[in-house]
Amino acid sequence: MQGGANGSNYSGINLGTLNAGTSAVDIRVGGDVVMAGQNATSSNGYAGITLYSGSKVYGRNLSFYGVSSAGVGMQLGWGSSVAVDLRATSSTGTLLIAGSSSFIDGGATGSGGYGVFANGSVLRAPTIQIIGLNTNVSCVQNIACAGIGLGWYTRSSQTTNIYTNNFKLVSDKVVLGLSPVAVSLCDSNCGGGSGSSFGIDFSSYNSSSPLTFYYPSTSSTAIARLGSNYGGYLVMPSTGTTLSSYTYSHNADITIGSDLQITGSIYLSGATVTFGANLTTTVAGGDITVLATNHIQQTNATTITTAGGDVLFSSNSDGGVDGRINLSNGLTVTTNGGNITLGGGNSLGSGYAQGVGTSGLSEGLRIDGIVNLSSGNGNISLRGKSGAVAEWIDNGAWGVGFYNVSPGVVINSGTGAVLIDGYS
Known part of the structure; x- marks a missing residue:
């Protein structure tokens, strides 16, 4: 679905309304849910898909694809303090959130030019994959045109909580907000119930680019591990959690600073790889x-x-x-x-x-x-x-x-x- 026809400025898909809260859209189906939206305008900041605060979408597998030339490609959370609630209900279910933006945000918070922006959201699925990019080649501001934004960079706001057994991120730039993102194993509300092991799969969108995490006052291309990462703004499951797989691929140096033991495969791809552990x-x-x-x-x-x-x-x-x-x-x-x-x-x-x-x-x-x-x-x-x-x-x-x-x-x-x- 495309928004912005005849010069009007609206998201390709809007679910919910401003300040709807607990009365927002509630979609629950036994099959798959697929949504694709585009905003083809060039102004006013509207998204390809906007899921307003309080929106609920449950289905066997969930897939969202948002594209915008005037704002965020795929926006989760806006308009109230009630969290967006997305759940893949199958025991092998996947929640895929993908977004692309060609917009550069000139505002102080820098949140309008993200491929995917999640704020005040609860995401549950055995596998969660978030893919985001900004395609504007003129972008030089690190937080103004990132692929993925998880929370507001310059303000404490609603938290984003992710429950999954396999967490996949694909982007060249990921912005972390003042309210830390908490990633935990699937709980009883996930499809298939509580999880017992965790897989990490992070990569840059372009093979020639590093995967850079931006968080208040600094940035890092270091690989993510269990526990606290990037100044505590991305918190993964605890260090005692069993790792089922580990993939990290980007065009930057990789340092293995502590032992990594996996019950699956390990794949590391970088510029210079330095071993300090086993x-x-x-x-x-x-x-x-x-x-x-x-x-x-x-x-x-x-x-x-x-x-x-x-x-x-x-x-x-x-x-x-x-x-x-x-x-x-x-x-x-x-x-x-x-x-x-x-x-x-x-x-x-x-x-x-x-x-x-x-x-x-x-x-x-x-x-x-x-x-x-x-x-x-x-x-x-x-x-x-x-x-x-x-x-x-x-x-x-x-x-x-x-x-x-x-x-x-x-x-x-x-x-x-x-x-x-x-x-x-």
């Missing part, structure tokens, strides 16, 4: 994938463990001219039947980790101190290419190499194949 998957066949368009490095010895899943480290994954794997504190990988691949050049690691022509950075694949790779009959592949530099003192001109290893290099594939491809 990764473990405990589910049979759960993979660990680490992609870096630049380098893979570490600050501490690293242990990677799967229960039959593959382990892939690929630096220079965009096929550029620079992207090494330099693990100067040692690496232990145990896959119990999965393949081990350390390489580069693409998302499969089938090319070379690429060193550069600079002292200390020239090796393509270098591991120091501890080298213990055990695949339990899976294949092991190591590929590296050195930069164009002469060998000198502490840097080598090797494609693949191990240095100062104690007690010795262990590469054990059982019945699997071993490939070491070094190009100097």
Whole structure:
């Protein structure tokens, strides 16, 4: 549905009215609910879809798509203190909220140019996915044209509470308001009842952009984890919660600062990836994938463990001219039947980790101190290419190499194949 015909300024879809409160729209169906709205005007700030405060929509799966050239693409909450209530009632239900805006907000609060803006909302579904973008290439104000806004940036207002077992965010910019966003496991009002584990899946909308969180007075591209994030303005389930999956993908550096143990798969994709801790998957066949368009490095010895899943480290994954794997504190990988691949050049690691022509950075694949790779009959592949530099003192001109290893290099594939491809 499209709003703004013949120059009128209205949302493509309005549910409820100003100050309706508990008398707002109440939609409850046994099947799916799909809404798509567009505001094609160029002024007055109306949204593609507006769900006024107090609106209720319950259905097996819920999907909302809002587009606006004059305001927010998809707006949740407006007009009173009563929360918007959205619920996917199926045990496998999904709540999808997607919005796009090409508007730049010149106001003090900066809330009118978001793809998705949620304020005073309660969202419940086994899987919740929020996708938001602003398409205006002229936007330079960080909070004036973000993909997603969760709460008012400059004022304490109604909170947004999210109950889900799988939380997915896709955006280049996410603005967090003064009232923190609380994310919890599904409660008894979710489809399927209370949840027991939690999955995180965050990525940038454009693969060439970082996923940046803006919150009062500062911003961050750090990865989100269980517990409190970004100054306490995004609070995820507590740190003792079982993680069922973890995906984080954007064009910024990623630092693994504390151990991450998952009952599913781990997927990390960033610019430079730095290990300061260990990764473990405990589910049979759960993979660990680490992609870096630049380098893979570490600050501490690293242990990677799967229960039959593959382990892939690929630096220079965009096929550029620079992207090494330099693990100067040692690496232990145990896959119990999965393949081990350390390489580069693409998302499969089938090319070379690429060193550069600079002292200390020239090796393509270098591991120091501890080298213990055990695949339990899976294949092991190591590929590296050195930069164009002469060998000198502490840097080598090797494609693949191990240095100062104690007690010795262990590469054990059982019945699997071993490939070491070094190009100097």
